[in-house]
Amino acid sequence: MNIIHAVGVKKKFGGLEVLKGVDLSVSQGEVVAIIGPSGSGKSTLLRCLIELERIDEGSIYVGGRPLVENGVYVKEKEIKEIRRRMGMVFQHFNLFPHMTVWQNLLLAPLSVLKMDKKEAEDRATEVLSQVGLLEKKNELPKNLSGGQKQRVAIARALMMRPDILLFDEPTSALDPELTGEVLSVMQDLARNDATMVIVTHEMEFAKNVADRIIFMNEGVIALEGTPKEIFENTTHARLAAFLARWDAKEQEEGQANIG
Amino acid sequence: MSIANISKILLMGIGNTVTVFAVTLFFAIPLGLVLSFISMSKIALFRAPVRAFVFVMRGTPLMLQLFFVCFGLPFLPYVGRYLVMDRFYAACLTFVLNYAAYFCEIFRGGLLSIDAGQYEAAKVLGLSKWQVRLKVVIPQMIKVVLPPVSNESITLVKDTALITTIGLTETLHYAKSLVNSTASVLPYGVAAVFYLLMTFVLTKLFEYLERKYAF
Numbered sequence: 118m119n120i121i122h123a124v125g126v127k128k129k130f131g132g133l134e135v136l137k138g139v140d141l142s143v144s145q146g147e148v149v150a151i152i153g154p155s156g157s158g159k160s161t162l163l164r165c166l167i168e169l170e171r172i173d174e175g176s177i178y179v180g181g182r183p184l185v186e187n188g189v190y191v192k193e194k195e196i197k198e199i200r201r202r203m204g205m206v207f208q209h210f211n212l213f214p215h216m217t218v219w220q221n222l223l224l225a226p227l228s229v230l231k232m233d234k235k236e237a238e239d240r241a242t243e244v245l246s247q248v249g250l251l252e253k254k255n256e257l258p259k260n261l262s263g264g265q266k267q268r269v270a271i272a273r274a275l276m277m278r279p280d281i282l283l284f285d286e287p288t289s290a291l292d293p294e295l296t297g298e299v300l301s302v303m304q305d306l307a308r309n310d311a312t313m314v315i316v317t318h319e320m321e322f323a324k325n326v327a328d329r330i331i332f333m334n335e336g337v338i339a340l341e342g343t344p345k346e347i348f349e350n351t352t353h354a355r356l357a358a359f360l361a362r363w364d365a366k367e368q369e370e371g372q373a374n375i376g
Numbered sequence: 377m378s379i380a381n382i383s384k385i386l387l388m389g390i391g392n393t394v395t396v397f398a399v400t401l402f403f404a405i406p407l408g409l410v411l412s413f414i415s416m417s418k419i420a421l422f423r424a425p426v427r428a429f430v431f432v433m434r435g436t437p438l439m440l441q442l443f444f445v446c447f448g449l450p451f452l453p454y455v456g457r458y459l460v461m462d463r464f465y466a467a468c469l470t471f472v473l474n475y476a477a478y479f480c481e482i483f484r485g486g487l488l489s490i491d492a493g494q495y496e497a498a499k500v501l502g503l504s505k506w507q508v509r510l511k512v513v514i515p516q517m518i519k520v521v522l523p524p525v526s527n528e529s530i531t532l533v534k535d536t537a538l539i540t541t542i543g544l545t546e547t548l549h550y551a552k553s554l555v556n557s558t559a560s561v562l563p564y565g566v567a568a569v570f571y572l573l574m575t576f577v578l579t580k581l582f583e584y585l586e587r588k589y590a591f
């Protein structure tokens with residue numbers, strides 16, 4: 118079954134139409150990478166799925182339940198229940214800076230899910246080990262590197278046992294040498310059948326980890342397919358131009374790293 | 377007259393000084409906090425009166441407000457006679473309202489300083505509006521507002537001297553009478569030391585709090 122099913126999604130910011138009719142389905146256990154030039158609406162699409170932004174037209178179903186149908190949203194209470202099935206990881210981590218890693222992890226399970234304290238702590242130990250940061254449990258976020266912060270943010274999302282995880286450029290704010298540790302955590306999740314939608318500029322990662330790649334351009338899904346179909350496509354002009362620019366940038370960074 | 381004797385007399389006034397100070401902080405901080413949230417409301421009908429209140433309280437002298445509440449209100453037509461208050465209560469009420477307006481502005485600044493990503497992360501995790509406020513927003517706000525709140529508290533210590541203008545006795549009031557009766561400047565010096573001591577304690581307290589909120 119499709120965990121996410123979005124049809125004809127349109128979204129405007131004032132007069133600017135940012136999503137111009139997007140259809141997106143994500144099935145159980147699938148890893149979908151969304152690539153595309155800056156400003157093409159990738160973040161907006163992701164944010165609409167979890168109701169951080171509201172769409173103007175179209176429908177979104179999560180786990181078969183409507184979040185919004187033909188532009189009409191369900192009741193606030195139902196939105197909350199639906200959102201609870203999803204987790205999101207942000208570019209800038211958005212950890213709570215006044216709480217330790219441990220407190221960041223426990224906050225929502227205890228105060229939202231009313232989880233038993235012992236159960237929540239066991240879960241926290243489990244997810245922190247999973248991202249390799251158990252020894253940092255009593256640190257404040259400011260004492261962590263960017264890569265560690267993002268791994269904690271992933272762990273925090275995992276605490277809620279979401280059916281699907283959304284990532285908005287999880288490595289874009291990181292120094293290049295710190296992206297690997299985050300990507301490898303995500304790769305582990307993929308291997309364990311997590312369902313994920315990942316907006317990313319990490320082409321290698323998308324190629325290796327995604328089941329399907331979506332290329333967005335100017336508010337529409339310009340092309341989608343398997344990594345092979347996308348990266349070996351030579352006929353789609355926009356995609357080719359986008360990928361060429363990317364290759365050039367990689368080369369440049371490679372040069373810079375060597376030089 | 378010895379410093380000990382001067383101190384003894386000034387101490388008779390310190391009760392009022394400290395009470396006005398403590399009552400003001402105790403009520404003005406929570407009131408200012410509530411007002412700051414209302415002043416950021418999306419609904420103009422809620423926001424506007426608070427903004428107007430803050431504008432008036434910050435835009436007029438505290439002394440005028442003291443006179444107004446203590447001597448002015450009773451002259452209001454119809455309701456005036458119900459508004460005759462004990463002067464000390466009038467003073468406390470005025471200070472609370474005045475400082476609440478300043479705290480409101482300080483807290484509003486604190487609210488504005490909180491990154492939108494914090495609200496988004498909390499929302500995505502399913503926290504309710506109140507949980508977001510209490511567990512995410514306010515603790516982070518405290519860190520930002522501590523220095524200006526400290527500043528405001530020190531100003532308050534000295535502002536308490538204004539209550540002499542409505543005929544209440546406090547530290548400075550006694551110092552002034554002593555200077556007159558003894559023809560010596562010493563009581564002013566002793567009073568200054570009293571205020572400095574209170575400021576010193578406050579400064580240390582806020583230094584401690586700032587260390588505690590250094591996340």
Ligand SMILES: Nc1ncnc2c1ncn2[C@@H]1O[C@H](COP(=O)(O)OP(=O)(O)O)[C@@H](O)[C@H]1O
Nearest residue numbers: 130133135153154155156157158159160161162
């Ligand atoms: N909150 C907002 N208000 C107004 N315009 C926005 C807002 N968020 C995004 N946009 C605009 O929408 C377009 C798509 O943005 P975004 O979804 O962030 O693109 P991407 O993530 O692909 O770079 C951009 O032109 C951006 O300026």
Ligand SMILES: [Mg+2]
Nearest residue numbers: 159160161286
């Ligand atoms: Mg984006």
